[in-house]
Amino acid sequence: MAPALSQPIVEMLRRVFEELKLLYNYATICEARVVSIRKVDTQLGEETRTRSGRVTRSEPRGRRCGICGTAGHNARTCEMDVETSGESDSN
Numbered sequence: 159m160a161p162a163l164s165q166p167i168v169e170m171l172r173r174v175f176e177e178l179k180l181l182y183n184y185a186t187i188c189e190a191r192v193v194s195i196r197k198v199d200t201q202l203g204e205e206t207r208t209r210s211g212r213v214t215r216s217e218p219r220g221r222r223c224g225i226c227g228t229a230g231h232n233a234r235t236c237e238m239d240v241e242t243s244g245e246s247d248s249n
C-alpha cells in the first residue's frame with residue numbers, strides 16, 4: 159500500500175536533489191567565472207591607470223612650444239621655427 163505512493167515521491171526527491179546538484183555546480187562555475195572576470199577587470203584597470211599616469215607624466219605642465227604650440231620641445235628646439243625662419247630669410 160505505502161510503497162506504491164512512496165516511489166514517485168522518492169523519484170521526485172531524487173530529481174529535486176539532482177536539480178539542486180546542477181544548480182550548485184552552476185553556481186560554483188559562475189562564481190569562478192566572476193572571480194576570473196574580476197581579476198581581468200582589475201588587471202585592465204591597473205593597465206589603464208599606469209597608461210594614464212605615463213601620459214600625464216610625459217606631458218609637461220604649461221611647457222609648450224611658443225611657435226607651434228606642441229608640447230615636448232621649446233621654441234628654441236622647434237623645427238617649425240627653423241623652417242619658417244629659413245623661408246622668411248629667403249623671401
Ligand SMILES: [Zn+2]
Binds near residue numbers: 224225226231
Ligand atoms: Zn614647436
